[in-house]
Every structure is written in structure tokens, then in C-alpha cells.
Amino acid sequence: MVSQSAETIGAGAFDQLDPPDPELYLDCIHCGFCLPTCPTYLVLGNEMDSPRGRLYLIRTASEGKIGASDSFVKHMDLCLLCRACETACPSGVKFGFLMEAARGQIARRYQYPPAERRFRDFILHTFTDLGRLRTLTSLLRLYQRLGLQRLIRASGLLSFFGRLGQMEALLPEIAAPCLGELPEVTPAKGQRRGRVGLLLGCVQRFFFAHVNAATVRVLSENGYEVVVPRNQECCGSLLVHEGERERGKLLARRTIECFELANVDVIAVNAAGCGSVMKEYWELFQADPDYAKRAEAFSRKVRDVSELLAGLPLCGKLQPLNLTVTYHDAGHLVHGQKIRQEPRRLLNTIPGLRLVELRESDFCCGSAGIYNLLHPDVAQQLLDRKVERIRETGADVVLSGNPGCSLQIEKGLRERGLQIRVLHPVELLDWSYRGTER
Ligand code: SF4
Ligand code: SF4
Structure with missing residues (x-):
């Protein structure tokens, strides 16, 4: 939620550091084909909460005709960045790049109310910092183990805890051991198809460690030697989506370096949000002479695990599942x-x-x-x-x-x-x- 009392940026909404690219928003021909596919437009029923409306706001802000008012920021923030509008768009508007760039400007230049800023910082710093996430996950597991979660959920008290209550409601059962490590290298079974590096992710690593373990087994079964680089961190995708581009780039650089050292043919990802940004690191670094080529080479290697496996006939014997x-x-x-x-x-x-x-x-x-x-x-x-x-x-x-x-x-x-x-x-x-x- 954006408070109406928040300060506005002032005259020009955007500065020259990573602004939305005019060549991209000028691709919009205002046809409106994207509107029925946009979830926020369908729920809120407001043109300014549609892709076309948001593009109009980005364009007018880029041209200096409007500042980044509270209302402007609200419409940008209410976008899910789900990119359904890109699929619907006959003009090929790269809406995701434009929205990420617009949010980058907002994140640097807009003053959110203090409570809102603190909440955003807490979430973004916690979910992109493995040390903090490890500590939080251990505490949450204890909370579940001691039966406190059952009591609190049954009591109905969660509704009094505002956003913390909403976070708690999302908590899955945290399996033990959430910190269990996968082998650094798992050999390929049968005929070798290549050497794959696996991104562990942040939420995936701590809340769905079994998905990473399953990914390693299935890739190995299919002839891939699987490398899990020990020093990998967050890929930065959450930060990039929320406009924290410089911190996102810092983590992206470390991810690039980490997988370069692992010397892999392919980088497998089983979390769509991470894979999507990693495939677009090239865009993030296109103006960075030190990383542009490395980011391009990195992005070319990234595959979602389903994409990687569906590209070749599966090996091994699959047993029936009655589901x-x-x-x-x-x-x-x-x-x-x-x-x-x-x-x-x-x-x-x-x-x-x-x-x-x-x-x-x-x-x-x-x-x-x-x-x-x-x-x-x-x-x-x-x-x-x-x-x-x-x-x-x-x-x-x-x-x-x-x-x-x-x-x-x-x-x-x-x-x-x-x-x-x-x-x-x-x-x-x-x-x-x-x-x-x-
Ligand atoms: S990214 Fe999703 S929510 Fe945002 S404008 Fe496009 S369709 Fe709507
Ligand atoms: S479908 Fe594409 S071109 Fe048409 S209004 Fe939406 S973004 Fe613009």
C-alpha cells in the first residue's frame, strides 16, 4: 500500500541512470489486446492499472510531462510483473523491461512512508540474504516443532498481526533438515549428456529443499553430471523485480562469477522467477563494459529444468503413478x-x-x-x-x-x-x- 502522504519525486520522474527505454514503450500501438489478459485490470477495473495505462504513464513520465506522484507510484507498484501482457501483445512490447526500469527509478528516488520502507527493506533484505534466511528458517522450524504454529493458527490471532500474519499464513511445513546440503558433484548415470550447474535459489533452498534434491536425481538419471556450486548466493531476481537494480546487479555479478568457475555447459533452474531474470542478465548489464559479454554468455546457458529435460528423450524407466x-x-x-x-x-x-x-x-x-x-x-x-x-x-x-x-x-x-x-x-x-x- 502506498500512502497518499508520501512525498513525490518532483518535476522529472526519471533520471538518466537506467531509465525506461523509449524504443520499447514506443512499440505500443494502444490496441488494448493486452487488457483482458491483465489480472490487475480485471480486478481493479481501472485503465491505469492495465498494461496500456501503465505504458502511458511510463511514457508521459519519461517525457517529463508528469512527475512520479503517489498515484503514479501506486499504479506501478500494483503491477504483478506477471508479463501476461507480453504474451498478448501483437507489437512485442517488452513490458517487463520497462516496468523493471520504472521501478528502478522509483526505488532510488521516491520516498515511501517510513513504515512501508522498513517493511519492504525487511522482506527484500531477508529473502535475498542467505544468512538471514537460514536463521529465520531455523526459528520458524522451531515454531512449528513446538506446536506454536498450530495453536496460533487455530486461535485466529493471525488476523491481528497485519502483514506478519499474512506472511505466517504462507508458511509451508519446513522439512528437516532444511539446511541439508546436496553433494557438490553428482555423477551422470548412463550415457553422459553434459555438465549442469544447479541454482539452489533462496525460497527453494530453504522451503522446498526436496525440489532441489529431486532435480539433482532426475538430471543425473538423464545423463547429466550435476554441479551444485557451494558459494552460490541469491540470483538477485527479487531485487530486480522490485526495482532494487544496483543490489540486484551485485548479486547477479556474483552468480555469474560463481557459475563461470563451475565450468558448466548449462545452468538449470527450477524456480521460474529466478530463471526469467537470469535469462535476462544480458539486459541488466548491457551498458556495463566489464560484464556485458559475460552476462550474455551466462544467459545463453540458463534453462528451466522442464525445458532442459523436454528437449531430449528421457532416459531410465518411469514407473506408473496413479494420480x-x-x-x-x-x-x-x-x-x-x-x-x-x-x-x-x-x-x-x-x-x-x-x-x-x-x-x-x-x-x-x-x-x-x-x-x-x-x-x-x-x-x-x-x-x-x-x-x-x-x-x-x-x-x-x-x-x-x-x-x-x-x-x-x-x-x-x-x-x-x-x-x-x-x-x-x-x-x-x-x-x-x-x-x-x-
Ligand atoms: S505485467 Fe501483468 S499485472 Fe502488470 S500490466 Fe502486464 S499483465 Fe498487467
Ligand atoms: S497489446 Fe501491446 S500494443 Fe496493444 S495496448 Fe497492449 S501493450 Fe500496447
Whole structure:
């Protein structure tokens, strides 16, 4: 939420450090094809909360016709950066780059009210700093182990804790040991296809460590030697999405250096938000003479795990899984990376598995990085719609290729008392290889 009392930036909304590129916003022909696909437009019903409206605001701000007022910042902040508008756009407008650049200007130049700033800083500093996240996760695990979570959730007290209560409601069961380390190198089975580096991610590493373990097993089964570089940190994607571009670049540089040292052919990612930004590091560094070429080479190597596996015939023997599943398209996978068919192709190779299509499968679930924490009301409306669509399928399992979506959807299913599991597609492949349903 943006307070109306926040200061405005003043005359020119943008300065010359990484401003939105006019060549990109001038591609918009105002046709409006993007409007019906935009979740915030559908929920809020306001042109300025649509892609076309936001592009108009970015353009007029770039031309110095408007300053970055509270209202301008609100419309920028209310964007999910789901990039559904890019898929719909016949002109190929690169909306994601424009919005990230606009937010970069806002993050540097706009004064959020102190409480809002502190909350944003807390979230961004915690979820992008592995040390802090490790400490937080250990404390949260203790909170679960001691039974406090059950008591607090049952008491209804969470509603009195505002945003902290909303964060708690997203918390999945933290499995032990959340800090367990994967081997630095896992050898390839059978005929060797290459050497893959795995990005562990932040949320994925601490809340879904089993997804990383499954990814390693499935890649190894498919002839990949899997390297998990020990010194990898956050890839910076959350910071880039929220406009904290300089801090995002710092982490991106470290990620590039870390995977260069690992000497891998391919970099596998199982978190859509991270993969999307890593594939676009080239854009982040295009004006940096020291990193432009390195970022380009790095981005060329990045593959979502479903993209990597669907590109070749699967090896090994898959056992039947007697499950009905449905698949949610994470925005940063389907719109950001144009990966729609690959996960479905992989799922269809599992014997016995019934894949039921989800209506509006590529409509945002409201997670969108930290959007559900910053704008819980809009996020909840999107989540309710997503959960209703999932319920309609009658599936036992809903699949998602992004940990943020998984947390959000799990929360929505829990709220409705629906016994539907949320998994990553690679987990099902792993189950099938191992002949188990858990
Ligand atoms: S990124 Fe998503 S929320 Fe933002 S304008 Fe595009 S479709 Fe709408
Ligand atoms: S679909 Fe593309 S060109 Fe048309 S209004 Fe939306 S962003 Fe502009």
C-alpha cells in the first residue's frame, strides 16, 4: 500500500541512470489486446492499472510531462510483473523491461512512508540474504516443532498481526533438515549428456529443499553430471523485480562469477522467477563494459529444468503413478520464458498420470514475488479465483514451476480445507523414477 502522504519525486520522474527505454514503450500501438489478459485490470477495473495505462504513464513520465506522484507510484507498484501482457501483445512490447526500469527509478528516488520502507527493506533484505534466511528458517522450524504454529493458527490471532500474519499464513511445513546440503558433484548415470550447474535459489533452498534434491536425481538419471556450486548466493531476481537494480546487479555479478568457475555447459533452474531474470542478465548489464559479454554468455546457458529435460528423450524407466494432476503456468515461466508445452510434455511421459487442464492456467495466482505481502487484498482475489479453478479440476495434485506460486496456492488450498497437494513437476518425475508416490 502506498500512502497518499508520501512525498513525490518532483518535476522529472526519471533520471538518466537506467531509465525506461523509449524504443520499447514506443512499440505500443494502444490496441488494448493486452487488457483482458491483465489480472490487475480485471480486478481493479481501472485503465491505469492495465498494461496500456501503465505504458502511458511510463511514457508521459519519461517525457517529463508528469512527475512520479503517489498515484503514479501506486499504479506501478500494483503491477504483478506477471508479463501476461507480453504474451498478448501483437507489437512485442517488452513490458517487463520497462516496468523493471520504472521501478528502478522509483526505488532510488521516491520516498515511501517510513513504515512501508522498513517493511519492504525487511522482506527484500531477508529473502535475498542467505544468512538471514537460514536463521529465520531455523526459528520458524522451531515454531512449528513446538506446536506454536498450530495453536496460533487455530486461535485466529493471525488476523491481528497485519502483514506478519499474512506472511505466517504462507508458511509451508519446513522439512528437516532444511539446511541439508546436496553433494557438490553428482555423477551422470548412463550415457553422459553434459555438465549442469544447479541454482539452489533462496525460497527453494530453504522451503522446498526436496525440489532441489529431486532435480539433482532426475538430471543425473538423464545423463547429466550435476554441479551444485557451494558459494552460490541469491540470483538477485527479487531485487530486480522490485526495482532494487544496483543490489540486484551485485548479486547477479556474483552468480555469474560463481557459475563461470563451475565450468558448466548449462545452468538449470527450477524456480521460474529466478530463471526469467537470469535469462535476462544480458539486459541488466548491457551498458556495463566489464560484464556485458559475460552476462550474455551466462544467459545463453540458463534453462528451466522442464525445458532442459523436454528437449531430449528421457532416459531410465518411469514407473506408473496413479494420480490426477493439474498444472498452473507460473507467469515467469509461461510469459517470461515462453515455456508452456515443455512441462506438459514431461508430465505426459509418466505412465498412469492423468493431466487435467486448468482453466485460466496462466492467470496469475497473486504471488508475484512479494506482491502478496505488499498488496494482500488484490493478491487474495487472484488466489481465490485460482483455487476455484483448481477445485473444478478434481485433481489430487496441482503442479507449479515456481516456489512463490506454490506457497501462495498451498495457502489458498489450506484456507478452503482442500486436500490437494502442491508439487513441482520435477518431483513427479522423481517419484516415477523411484516408483513411489511421495
Ligand atoms: S505485467 Fe501483468 S499485472 Fe502488470 S500490466 Fe502486464 S499483465 Fe498487467
Ligand atoms: S497489446 Fe501491446 S500494443 Fe496493444 S495496448 Fe497492449 S501493450 Fe500496447
